[in-house]
Amino acid sequence: MTGTNLRRSLSPADQAAEVRRIAALSGSRVVRCDGNLDELEQYWRGGDQPGWHLAHTVRQKDLLLSTVGRGRARMVVSLCRVEQVKSGDAVWSAKTDVMIKPRVSWQALLSEAGLDATGRGQFAGDDGDALVEALARLIEGVRDTSETEGERQMKSCRARSTTNRGAAIDKVDGECQGCRRNLRDLFGLRGDRGLDAHHIVPLSERGTGMVETNVDDLLVLCATCHRLLHATLSPYPDDLVDLQRQWALAAL
Known part of the structure; x- marks a missing residue:
């Protein structure tokens, strides 16, 4: 997973708007991309992000939902669109990437979307659309509560x-x-x-x-x-x- 430029820190309302904008430019397939805290810190600072693990093979215009942590402690930290695929690696751009901060609970996201994640690292069609819209709603609801x-x-x-x-x-x-x-x-x-x-x-x-x-x-x-x-x-x-x-x- 690679990209360029420093990450932009946006308000919750602007993050939700970016999630919906990027989704409108993309397909309806969402693939989870898992990293650790060191890789998350590299992402926040900008530049290339090697080491993130793609749950499934990706193709151009897929959406990547990046997470850190494990099990119930897993948190969603970004959403981006795959611009290119090179040697199996996803290449994305700052223009179609949004940093999720504060982070969103993976379990809360699945619950909001009404989805079961058992054995799944990708969500296609209606499930993919539901997951992205649920993410936007949760971000909008962060504010103070x-x-x-x-x-x-x-x-x-x-x-x-x-x-x-x-x-x-x-x-x-x-x-x-x-x-x-x-x-x-x-x-x-x-x-x-x-x-x-x-x-x-x-x-x-x-x-x-x-x-x-x-x-x-x-x-x-x-x-x-x-x-x-x-x-x-x-x-x-x-x-x-x-x-x-x-x-x-x-x-x-």
Whole structure:
């Protein structure tokens, strides 16, 4: 998978519009293209992107839906059109490529499109059209509010939304809001793995069942700050302010 030029960061509304524009120029077959965090970072910075794995053989005008992660944690990061195929590699152009940021959950996308992904890496015809339109709808819905969460999984554990976490981390561009260290600057996109989404008001205090959470309900904290924050007895925002003050004193 190769291309040129730096990626453009667009608003959710403009991303959704680009998804629909590119789809209108393309066929109705969508092929998944899987990468890792290092390959995603190369994509964000622009230039050629070797190493991404195509789930199926592609042809000109196919749509590539690029993802990173595995299983339920898989996230959609871009959509582009195949302009050429050279030696089995897909060649795309910045003119028909859109970066999806915040990232969209692969599971949420399939659910929105009403599709079953078992054993599938391509979607053709009506399924392909449904997948692309579902992606546009999910992007439009990102804005401030993300997924519902809080489904009871076990006696003392409630499900957290991976989409909410990804959106929160993207909003602060990888910086811990406690110690103010930017893990993306230090470790690249791998630094995201060291960041948690902390609920300002715990899910346990928001009633039972599914609840709506938006990005402003979350703090992004490194693992150390997250545990320190849970160890405090003072209420928010005093607990975060105190944590930041302690880090500032430590730096003197």
